[in-house]
Amino acid sequence: MELLEQAFDASTFRRQGHEMIDMLADQLAENLDRKKDQVITWMDPDVAYQKWKDDWDKRSKTDMTDFFREVLKDSIALSHPRYMGHQINPPAPVAVLAGLVSDFLNNGMGVYEMGVVSTALERVVIELFLPYFGWEQAGGGFLTSGGTLANLTALLAARAQVTERDIWKEGTGEQLALMVSEEAHYCVDRAARIMGWGEQGIIKIPSDQRHGMRTDLLEKYYREAAEAGIRVIAVVGSACTTSTGTYDDLEAIGNFARERGLWFHVDGAHGASATLSKKYQYLVKGISLADSVAMDFHKTLLSPALTTALLFRNGKLRFRTFTQQADYLFERIEDDWYNMAKQTLECTKLMMSLKVYSVCRSLGFETLESYIDRVFDQTKVLASLVEKREGWELKQDPDCNIVCFRMSGTENPNELNEFVRNKLIAEGKFYVVRTILRGEYWLRCTLTNPFTEAADMEDLLALLEGYAGEWGA
Ligand SMILES: Cc1ncc(COP(=O)(O)O)c(C=O)c1O
Structure with missing residues (x-):
């Protein structure tokens, strides 16, 4: 004792x-x-x-x-302005405090009684965000542990809409599939395979020069699938892609999905939050046509990980995903919004709403908007510095806060850029990541720290140039 x-x-x-x-x-x-001065x-x-x-x-x-x-x-120090790596934001200090409170309370949330405050706050939070998607009338949703889980849950919801059979009881019984850009995050592919659809269950639509989905090919791929006896039930749009931060044309995908009666899911884990910005909401034009949207609060909305919303245009559909009964937990009540485990994959669930609500309550949507504007704007500054500098190549104008670039002017840019990044990581004064695009090695930055200045970017490029001088030495 x-x-x-x-x-x-x-x-x-x-x-x-x-x-x-x-x-x-x-x-x-x-x-x-x-x-x-040490970032990593x-x-x-x-x-x-x-x-x-x-x-x-x-x-x-x-x-x-x-x-x-x-x-x-x-x-690794996300709060350092020279952190420019993967897509995860430094959490607002108030959200960190909310995290401490939620860890102390440890309310499990699987059933309402185990999360009276956090369950109610979750509904409030969801309702605060639905209007940004035009879904305030019939929409609904919940918070879940990350974009990966949210995308899987959305696709399970899509699957539950296949009306001729009760898939929950009888299994799929036919080859189902979804269509998605070849540039989509790997978790969409993984979701299809988890659902047992195999390779045939994920139809990858080629992407264009900017790595956005070739929406002009949707009809062709859809027809070919039908001819092969594959039933496409959903299309997934990326808002945005992980590697280059490219937004798919959501309006075109949404219209196609409507015409064909398909579920339209938007993987907006990284960038659905652009809808909060008057300046950048054009990027998600058409998002209101979606049936569901996944949006991470830990990537661009100042919360700690993992904090993700899965929003539905028709909120009722989220209750059809899992039709299990668990008498030790749930009462037999229809559409009881307050029993969270009926809607999500989690049973015990973190009190995520406390973090999101604290950010919204104490900082306001104007802070979230200015955060998005700032990091998206600063990424354009980095792109223009790269473009102006001799010996550098910009992959494409950035849509959001993700940008790819590399040193050029050598016969072997792949090796050179890998060399300079490895030196950078070993020294640790900056953090940037890398990606392979069509066989080419590119440096990749996601600006998540609103205090990253042009001077930091200039210093980064100069440092990399210095490393390049040692290449082959
Ligand atoms: C477009 C996209 N979708 C999904 C994910 C996965 O999200 P999470 O890491 O929250 O599971 C990511 C992560 O980088 C992403 O960029």
Whole structure:
């Protein structure tokens, strides 16, 4: 009992909590001021493993502050303006505090009784966002753990609309398929395979020069599938693609889906949030034609991961996805919006709504809009700096906050760019990622930190040029 009393000691919690918040606030300030110049502390995986194994061997039970300090030191710093890597935003500090509260409460949310506040807040949050899709009348939705899960759940909902049979009871019984751009995130492919549709179940539509879906080919691929006895039930649009940040023409896909009676899902994990921006909402023109949209709050809406909305134009359809009965959890009530596990794959679920609601309540939609405008604008600044600079090549004008570019003027740009990125990561003063586009190696930045300035971008390009001087040396 003594051990357990120590584990739950309120005064230790208070002391460690105060030290922790001081430490996090110091790191935030240092990062934003660029006083700390390390963005990533690269370590060989085996070295990192050995370091933490040693920590375990030498651990002291009481002193957690040093441990957390070390974790902060070695972890990639999203709040640093020179973080320009993968698509995950630095969370707004208020959302971090909401995360702390939700971890403390640990309300499971599978049933209403286990999340009275967070369930109600979830409905409020969903209703705050539905108007941005034109779905305030009949729309509905919920929060779930990430874009991957949201896309799978949306496609399960689409599958449940196949009316001739009860797929939940009888299985699919025929070859079903979805159509999606070849540039879509891999999780869409994975969802089709999880549903047992196999390779034939995912029809990849070629993309154009800008890596957007060739919507002019939808009809051709649809007909070919029908002739081969494959029943297409859904089309997925990307808003936007992962590699290049290209938005598919959602209006064209939506019109095609309507004509054919197909479910239209938008994977807006990264960029559906453009609908909040007066300046950039043109990118998602046609999104209101969708039947469902997945949107990540941890990519462009300032929440910590994982926090994703799955929104439905017809909110009632979200109750048809899973028709299981679980008498130990649910009452036999129709469309009970407050029993979340009837709608989502999760049973126990994080209190995500607390984070989103805290951001909306304390910062307002105007902050979210200015965040989107800022990071999208700054990406155009980076693109123009690349274009103006000799020896550099821009893949394409960025639609949003993702941009691909590389050093050119050599016979082997793939090797050169890989070389300079590896040097960059090893030194750790900036973080950028890479992608392969049609066999070519490109550097790829996602600007998620609103405090990244043109001077940071100039410094990045100059540093990479310096590394290039060492190439082949
Ligand atoms: C377009 C797109 N869809 C889905 C995902 C997966 O989202 P999550 O990482 O939240 O599961 C990503 C992640 O990068 C993405 O870019």
